[in-house]
Amino acid sequence: MKQLKVIVLGGGQRGQIYTNVMATLPEQFSVVGVAEPGEANREYIRQKHNIPAENCVTSWEQLLNRPRFADVAIISTQDKMHYAPAMKALELGYDLLLEKPVAPTAQECMDIWQQAQRYGRKVMVCHVLRYTSFYSKVKELLASGVIGDVMNITHTEGVGNLHQSHSFVRGNWGNEGRSACMLLAKSCHDLDLLQWLMNDDCDHVHSFGSLRYFRSENAPEGAPERCIQGCPHADTCYYNAVKLYLEDQKNLWFRGAATGMVEPSDEDVRHALENTQYGKCVYKCDNDVVDHQVVNLEFAKGGTVSFTMSAFNKGGRKSNIMGTRGEMFLDFEGDEIKIFHFDTRQFEIIHTRTGAVSGHGGGDDGIVRALYDYLTGVKTADEVSEIGISCRNHLLVFAAEQARHEKSVVDTKTFQQSFVR
Numbered sequence: 001m002k003q004l005k006v007i008v009l010g011g012g013q014r015g016q017i018y019t020n021v022m023a024t025l026p027e028q029f030s031v032v033g034v035a036e037p038g039e040a041n042r043e044y045i046r047q048k049h050n051i052p053a054e055n056c057v058t059s060w061e062q063l064l065n066r067p068r069f070a071d072v073a074i075i076s077t078q079d080k081m082h083y084a085p086a087m088k089a090l091e092l093g094y095d096l097l098l099e100k101p102v103a104p105t106a107q108e109c110m111d112i113w114q115q116a117q118r119y120g121r122k123v124m125v126c127h128v129l130r131y132t133s134f135y136s137k138v139k140e141l142l143a144s145g146v147i148g149d150v151m152n153i154t155h156t157e158g159v160g161n162l163h164q165s166h167s168f169v170r171g172n173w174g175n176e177g178r179s180a181c182m183l184l185a186k187s188c189h190d191l192d193l194l195q196w197l198m199n200d201d202c203d204h205v206h207s208f209g210s211l212r213y214f215r216s217e218n219a220p221e222g223a224p225e226r227c228i229q230g231c232p233h234a235d236t237c238y239y240n241a242v243k244l245y246l247e248d249q250k251n252l253w254f255r256g257a258a259t260g261m262v263e264p265s266d267e268d269v270r271h272a273l274e275n276t277q278y279g280k281c282v283y284k285c286d287n288d289v290v291d292h293q294v295v296n297l298e299f300a301k302g303g304t305v306s307f308t309m310s311a312f313n314k315g316g317r318k319s320n321i322m323g324t325r326g327e328m329f330l331d332f333e334g335d336e337i338k339i340f341h342f343d344t345r346q347f348e349i350i351h352t353r354t355g356a357v358s359g360h361g362g363g364d365d366g367i368v369r370a371l372y373d374y375l376t377g378v379k380t381a382d383e384v385s386e387i388g389i390s391c392r393n394h395l396l397v398f399a400a401e402q403a404r405h406e407k408s409v410v411d412t413k414t415f416q417q418s419f420v421r
């Protein structure tokens with residue numbers, strides 16, 4: 001079995017998730033380099049993989065200004081920092097595991113795709129949901145024709161009110177100028193899934209949505225700039241940062257992101273609440289991404305999809321897939337595929353998970369395994385979320401955003417052609 005050598009550029013949450021999975025697959029992967037400015041994160045990865053000191057650096061340029069010394073580069077820096085390391089790593093001959101979004105603009109996505117073709121490299125984009133047992137089963141069932149031809153899908157991505165406040169109001173993805181629009185940052189997974197499940201090309205798209213709630217005019221009377229400054233609404237506000245970050249000791253995701261540390265102390269969290277965006281009143285941040293959005297899609301063979309993203313729920317993905325022989329109800333978080341068969345008029349229920357699963361319903365683990373299969377030729381490009389497929393799906397996101405801003409219907413073919421050089 002060939003062992004692939006890996007370097008990771010951006011050793012934050014995602015970089016650690018993928019390299020932690022690789023540590024469980026020592027015959028397939030060996031992590032031999034890390035570029036990460038945060039000392040605690042860099043040190044965590046160094047120790048976990050016993051990486052030589054000369055390959056542990058503070059910025060990606062320091063690993064990519066040398067000749068290639070590994071097979072694969074994981075690009076898991078923030079959204080606006082994928083482009084430069086991806087272009088350089090491809091030029092050096094690395095294959096890539098590239099975090100989504102590929103890049104924040106359509107042109108940059110196309111450039112990365114073309115660079116991969118120019119240097120003959122393989123790039124897999126982290127559309128992790130495709131690699132879950134759940135959606136793999138749904139895809140398999142649709143291909144088997146169990147509900148006949150798919151006519152239309154309604155799909156909802158419930159972001160969850162707390163996840164929205166953490167990531168898309170206070171956090172890294174709240175402001176489009178700093179990262180990307182909501183549809184790209186969060187829902188590019190959904191548009192990828194929907195095109196994959198429809199197994200067809202989307203022809204037309206329109207979209208509506210806005211930032212309606214997490215705005216300064218909705219701040220309650222007398223709320224200070226930071227929750228830690230003694231807010232009179234502390235007991236009743238769902239978004240009280242002191243409660244969410246300081247008092248909830250178990251929420252390592254929130255505490256880790258707020259401090260940039262793997263195991264922060266209360267002191268570290270308090271410091272973050274006093275000094276970073278994570279301590280701000282949720283109504284007084286610099287967020288501008290939408291908190292609810294709908295996208296309607298028309299496909300080449302006439303199928304339609306209606307997609308809703310919303311912050312105002314517990315969180316979770318649910319879908320209803322309607323076919324000529326039956327109907328499928330999907331509850332991703334509940335791990336339930338419920339099929340109504342037209343012939344028997346009976347329901348059939350399928351569960352896909354056995355035991356504990358890794359993050360994203362097992363997708364974080366699944367994508368690392370699929371990466372190995374793709375890079376060693378066991379899987380072909382059209383069996384994975386490779387760069388060409390992912391770029392076409394990202395272009396759909398950009399087309400939907402154009403439609404939302406213009407309040408128009410966008411012809412996706414014409415839109416895509418405008419980016420082909």
Ligand SMILES: NC(=O)c1ccc[n+]([C@@H]2O[C@H](COP(=O)([O-])OP(=O)(O)OC[C@H]3O[C@@H](n4cnc5c(N)ncnc54)[C@H](O)[C@@H]3O)[C@@H](O)[C@H]2O)c1
Pocket residue numbers: 009010011012013014015035036037038041058059060061076077078079081099100101126127128185360
């Ligand atoms: N596939 C998914 O489901 C999924 C889920 C969450 C996030 N993401 C994406 O993954 C990416 C990373 O997100 P994250 O949550 O890990 O963020 P993060 O902030 O935890 O990690 C990014 C890391 O990049 C590091 N960095 C900054 N400058 C650098 C440089 N010059 N060289 C090397 N590293 C540098 C930061 O210090 C940070 O640790 C983002 O693009 C995000 O949108 C994908």
